[in-house]
Amino acid sequence: MSTLEKITHTYDVNLVWDVEQDQALLRAGNRMPILVSAPPEFNGSDTVWSPEHLILASLTSCYVTTFMYFAKLLKVKIRDLKVAGKVEIEKEGKGMFEATRFVLHPTIDFQNDPGAHVVENLLDKAKRYCIVSNSVKGEVIVEPSVRLN
Numbered sequence: 001m002s003t004l005e006k007i008t009h010t011y012d013v014n015l016v017w018d019v020e021q022d023q024a025l026l027r028a029g030n031r032m033p034i035l036v037s038a039p040p041e042f043n044g045s046d047t048v049w050s051p052e053h054l055i056l057a058s059l060t061s062c063y064v065t066t067f068m069y070f071a072k073l074l075k076v077k078i079r080d081l082k083v084a085g086k087v088e089i090e091k092e093g094k095g096m097f098e099a100t101r102f103v104l105h106p107t108i109d110f111q112n113d114p115g116a117h118v119v120e121n122l123l124d125k126a127k128r129y130c131i132v133s134n135s136v137k138g139e140v141i142v143e144p145s146v147r148l149n
Contacts, residue, residue, distance in 0.1 A: 023048055052099070056087040059102055059132045059140070067106070067126035076118060077111035079149070087138070099138040106144045113148040 015036070017024040023037035023045060038044025039052055049057075060083050071078055088101040110119070123144055127133055133140045 052087060052089055055099060055136070056085050056102065059087075059130070059136065060085040060104060062130040062132035063104055063106070063126050063142070066130045067108075067122060070122050070125045070129075074114075074118065074122070076114045076122065078108065079111045080107075080109035082107045099136060101139045101141065102133075102136065103141045103143065106142065107147075108144060109147045109149070111149060119146055119148075 011028070013026055013028045015024045015026045023035055026034045026036050034054075035048040036054070037048045037050060039050035040046045042050075044050060064081060064083055067081070068078065084105045084107075086103045087099050088103075089097055090100045091097045106123075108119075123142065127140060127142050
């Protein structure tokens, strides 16, 4: 009989709200701090990061780092990788606002043609194993553009 091992990783952030500026400084250890505020749609600023942008940025960066992890594991060379993303925030009736749909548009330029099966496998694994895509309630759609050399 095998025992399944539970693995837990913990990440911490600290936020200090500036009442006069109506924004906050978000820190995580020695990482570069991020200035945050509500978006303009919620009486905030359009010059600093909003939670809505950060959740999309988290999903986008998680997708990319997961994709690159598997590309390196499979020894697939990537020449260029860019991702444009969009999140739809909706409220229905008297309900609450929520992120209902995330759309990622990765543009991937492979150094060499690894074969259609490998490309599909990488795209699938990036979405399936991305921690953030597994954590959000909204639908995650990936619409890739692939260039093979």
